[in-house]
Amino acid sequence: METYKYNINKYNFSKLVSSTFGVSDLNNIHNSNEFSYDYVFERKNDQSTHWHSKFYKLARTEEFKSMYTSFIDTVVKPLYDNQIVYQTIPTFRLQFPNNIAVGEYHRDRDYRDGAWSNEVKELNFFLPITDAFSTNTIWVESSEGLEDYTPMNVKYGEFVRWDGSNLKHGNKVNQENVTRISMDFRVIDYKNYIPSDKGSINVNTQFKIGGYYSIL
Secondary structure (H helix, E strand, O other): OEEEEOOOOOOOHHHHHHHHHOOOOHHHHHHOOOOOOOOOOOOOOOOOOHHHHHHHHHOOOHHHHHHHHHHHHHHHHHHOOOOEEEEOOOEEEEEOOOOOOOOOOEOHHHHOOHHHHHHHOOEEEEEEOOOEOHHHOOEEOOOOOOOOOEEOOEOOOEEEEEOOOOOOEEOOOOOOOOOEEEEEEEEEEHHHOOOOOOEOOOOOOEOOEOOOEEEO
16 A cells, blocks of 8 residues: 655645536535435445435546646556556545445455456555545555455545455545545556456446546
8 A cells, every 4th residue: 555645736636626616615515405315325326315416427527637637647547557448437435424334345356357356456546635634534454354444544745556456445434524536547557458248336437448437
C-alpha cells in the first residue's frame, strides 16, 4: 500500500464536483435539504443516490474527462514502466454520517473471474476528494485472510495505490460528523492485461479496453 501526493490546484476534483452538485462544502452534503437518505446502504443500493447520478453525468463531460485523463497520464502512469490499462469512468463513493459507502466487506476479485484477476494483477487507487479518516474511510486488512482491519487515512491531495483485489475491505458506520466523498479506479500494467467477457457489478460493462477500461 503506497500513498502519493498530487497538485490539487491542477487537479481540483473537489471544486469540479462541488460546482456540479451545487454545494459549497462537500463535507456537509448530508445537510442538503434536496434529498434525504435515512437508511443504511446495502450492496444493492450503495450506488443509487441522487449524488451518484449527478457524478456519473459529470464523469461523461469533456471537462471531467480531460482532468481525469490528464491525471491518469501525468500522475498515475509514471508509477509504471509500461503503458497502462485504467478504469475509464472512476467509481464514485459517498459515506454520510451514520452510514456506509459500500454495502459489504469484500475482495474485488469476488466480482471478477478469479483466475483472470490473479493473472492481470489489477491494483486499486483510492482518491478522496474530502479528507478520509477513522470511521468514514475504507477499512482494509493488512494481509490476505487476516481480517485485522485498520482505516486508510488519506487527506485531500493524496491518493493510495493498494491491492483491493486480494485484501478484504469495507466500511464501518461513519461516526464522524462529516461526509466522505471519494473516487476509486483500477489500473493494470499493460503487459499483464487480458480482456474478460465478465461484466462489472453495477452496470455490467465488460472488462475490456473500449468498455470498462481505456489505455494510455
